[in-house]
Amino acid sequence: MTSPALQIALAHHRAxxxxxxxxxxTYIADDVVCDAPAGRIxxxxxxxxxxxxxxxxxxxxxxxxxxxGDESTALIMYDTETIPAKSxxxxxxxxxxxxxxxxxxxxxxxxxxxEFRRRQ
Amino acid sequence: MTSPALQIALAHHRAxxxxxxxxxxTYIADDVVCDAPAGRIxxxxxxxxxxxxxxxxxxxxxxxxxxxGDESTALIMYDTETIPAKSxxxxxxxxxxxxxxxxxxxxxxxxxxxEFRRRQ
Numbered sequence: 001m002t003s004p005a006l007q008i009a010l011a012h013h014r015a016x017x018x019x020x021x022x023x024x025x026t027y028i029a030d031d032v033v034c035d036a037p038a039g040r041i042x043x044x045x046x047x048x049x050x051x052x053x054x055x056x057x058x059x060x061x062x063x064x065x066x067x068x069g070d071e072s073t074a075l076i077m078y079d080t081e082t083i084p085a086k087s088x089x090x091x092x093x094x095x096x097x098x099x100x101x102x103x104x105x106x107x108x109x110x111x112x113x114x115e116f117r118r119r120q
Numbered sequence: 121m122t123s124p125a126l127q128i129a130l131a132h133h134r135a136x137x138x139x140x141x142x143x144x145x146t147y148i149a150d151d152v153v154c155d156a157p158a159g160r161i162x163x164x165x166x167x168x169x170x171x172x173x174x175x176x177x178x179x180x181x182x183x184x185x186x187x188x189g190d191e192s193t194a195l196i197m198y199d200t201e202t203i204p205a206k207s208x209x210x211x212x213x214x215x216x217x218x219x220x221x222x223x224x225x226x227x228x229x230x231x232x233x234x235e236f237r238r239r240q
Contacts, residue, residue: 037229065225066195066213068188075186075195077213077225089227091211093186093197105185105197107209109157111230 005096006069009076012101013092016055017062017080021048024055029100036106047104058082058113065089072096084116125216126189129196132221133212136175137182137200141168144175149220156226178202178233185209192216204236 008027015024025048034041034050041050060081067076077091090108094101128147135144145168154161154170161170180201187196197211210228214221 037231066193068190068195070188073186075188075197075211077195077211077227089225091195091197091213091227093211105209107197107211107227107229109227109229109231111157111234114231 003069003071003074004099005072005094006067006074006076008096008099008101009069009074009092009094010064010067012094013062013064013076013078016051017059017078019055019059021052021055024051027099027101029097029102032100032102032104034104034106037108037110054082058084082112085112088112123189123191123194124219125192125214126187126194126196128216128219128221129189129194129212129214130184130187132214133182133184133196133198136171137179137198139175139179141172141175144171147219147221149217149222152220152222152224154224154226157228157230174202178204202232205232208232 012024012027028044028047030044032044032047034047041047062078062080065077065079073095075093079087079089082088093105095103132144132147145164148164148167150164152164152167154167161167182198182200185197185199193215195213199207199209202208208228213225215223
């Protein structure tokens with residue numbers, strides 16, 4: 001694997017899917033911007049509040065489907081088994097600068113999570 | 121671009137987002153399997169019935185966000201402007217064999233489309 005951006009994206013991915021959120025956040029820039037299904041997430045604290053509950057409360061396990069990258073961009077798709085849904089895949093297209101993720105286009109289907117929330 | 125799978129994925133993508141569904145389907149294998157948010161789609165006819173209404177009735181325009189591939193796999197992410205949603209991004213991870221897409225893991229957020237359907 002020769003893509004520097006992909007190395008960072010995968011290190012981040014392995015950390016948070018392994019439920020080590022502190023390690024995962026070391027790969028995120030302080031001024032990260034993330035465009036997620038529900039809207040824009042601005043800054044590392046908001047990013048942690050977005051990812052943390054999913055990683056720590058809902059995620060059972062994750063499995064990489066595909067991962068590619070070049071100097072500054074990485075694109076990964078993975079499936080997750082979660083409490084709300086047996087299969088909840090996601091894709092992330094991240095921009096990496098100086099070893100940190102500065103932008104993430106984060107894509108997943110909100111439907112199973114909204115159905116779960118309504119049932120709670 | 122040296123990835124044969126990505127060439128096929130992008131040719132298919134350009135065709136259907138250009139609303140040329142007949143051309144788009146020439147890149148799809150007869151026995152294609154597509155795992156989409158609402159479940160599995162089996163065979164080229166079902167695939168066309170899945171993609172056609174979106175391409176021909178809801179899609180305004182599409183813009184590629186990132187695209188990577190190797191010999192047999194391509195991973196693309198793109199945004200679409202649609203009648204239900206100003207921004208409805210999607211990601212596709214396709215497996216290509218003999219110049220045709222035989223498998224597609226198709227990912228998008230169903231929420232804006234379900235809200236649109238409920239409003240109709």
